[in-house]
Amino acid sequence: MESYEIDIPRIVKWVLDEKVDKVLVQAPDGIKPHLKELLDSLSKITSAYISGSHTWGGCDIALQEADALGVKHIIHIGHHGPVRVRIPRDFKVLFVPAFAKVEIVDVLEGEIEKLRDYTPVGLLASLQHINRLNDIKKSLEEKGYKVLIGAGNLPYSGQIIGCDVSAAASIADKVNCFLVVAGGFFHGLGVYLKTGIKTFILDPYAGRIIDIEPIAKRIMARHLYNLSKALDAENFGVIISIKPGQYAMGKALEIRRKIEQHGRRAYLIVLDEITPENLENLAFLDAYVNTACPRLNIDNEDVFKKPIIGIGEIDYVLHGEIEKYDFHKALQIL
Ligand code: SF4
Numbered sequence: 220m221e222s223y224e225i226d227i228p229r230i231v232k233w234v235l236d237e238k239v240d241k242v243l244v245q246a247p248d249g250i251k252p253h254l255k256e257l258l259d260s261l262s263k264i265t266s267a268y269i270s271g272s273h274t275w276g277g278c279d280i281a282l283q284e285a286d287a288l289g290v291k292h293i294i295h296i297g298h299h300g301p302v303r304v305r306i307p308r309d310f311k312v313l314f315v316p317a318f319a320k321v322e323i324v325d326v327l328e329g330e331i332e333k334l335r336d337y338t339p340v341g342l343l344a345s346l347q348h349i350n351r352l353n354d355i356k357k358s359l360e361e362k363g364y365k366v367l368i369g370a371g372n373l374p375y376s377g378q379i380i381g382c383d384v385s386a387a388a389s390i391a392d393k394v395n396c397f398l399v400v401a402g403g404f405f406h407g408l409g410v411y412l413k414t415g416i417k418t419f420i421l422d423p424y425a426g427r428i429i430d431i432e433p434i435a436k437r438i439m440a441r442h443l444y445n446l447s448k449a450l451d452a453e454n455f456g457v458i459i460s461i462k463p464g465q466y467a468m469g470k471a472l473e474i475r476r477k478i479e480q481h482g483r484r485a486y487l488i489v490l491d492e493i494t495p496e497n498l499e500n501l502a503f504l505d506a507y508v509n510t511a512c513p514r515l516n517i518d519n520e521d522v523f524k525k526p527i528i529g530i531g532e533i534d535y536v537l538h539g540e541i542e543k544y545d546f547h548k549a550l551q552i553l
Pocket residue numbers: 275276277278279302380381382383464465511512513514
């Protein structure tokens with residue numbers, strides 16, 4: 220089983236310094252199995268609750284759960300900080316990264332041949348692997364590659380999240396490919412969709428370097444097909460998430476106005492977790508417009524039974540101009 224490096228002494232010090240009498244701990248599902256040591260340490264000094272809900276990103280801070288518990292202190296594991304959230308003044312949130320303990324350099328060296336034609340390489344990573352970026356850079360340079368690490372909106376050089384790949388954009392005109400250190404396709408796909416530049420994933424769990432381009436092209440084709448199905452929609456469900464960093468009521472109202480100006484109907488749907496099951500009962504809807512996480516309408520599209528489109532895509536659909544559609548601009552990834 221994979222494991223993580225979590226700075227427990229830092230968390231304990233914060234709890235003691237803040238004189239916290241009760242605290243809510245939240246973490247992504249993949250990290251939850253590794254929280255026992257932290258929770259055992261916390262239970263000696265405070266009353267600790269674990270959020271059993273999903274924790275998708277720094278946008279998804281468990282303020283409502285904390286409020287229901289009368290808890291003012293949240294320990295948020297696995298993300299660097301708030302994403303599009305202004306934390307209310309009466310709450311305090313400690314963000315603590317969880318760095319994966321997994322072999323990476325050996326995987327790189329075993330698969331490095333796949334990068335042969337693509338120097339200079341733009342190096343990027345999810346937060347879980349960001350502490351290994353310099354080791355990977357050194358290894359690439361020893362093999363003769365030129366390596367660049369960009370800086371964007373996020374705190375660590377080379378760091379990306381699903382909705383912010385600005386570290387990639389900052390060096391896009393200077394590299395021949397990106398190498399994204401992350402488990403799964405999610406982070407690399409965001410880089411490719413935003414930049415259109417050849418992107419490889421160094422997935423330490425799969426033990427491989429994977430070219431994301433063919434996968435991304437399939438996803439893009441599926442998305443264009445769904446956009447074209449939405450052209451005929453009469454009844455749109457405009458999805459509003461109550462997650463603090465995904466809540467976009469102003470955008471939702473603007474989109475409803477646009478849809479109605481085009482003689483179609485729009486219904487506002489409020490949700491915490493946006494799942495097909497939660498939407499399917501509204502059977503009279505023909506398509507959804509997602510104002511929440513911008514990755515939802517591209518990554519999970521195949522699980523929704525109706526077309527799901529994003530904020531930046533509604534104009535293409537309402538004007539029937541799919542031929543002008545531009546992935547790099549429309550997907551609202553920074
Ligand atoms: S990609 Fe989605 S889930 Fe992740 S931080 Fe951005 S809005 Fe949140």
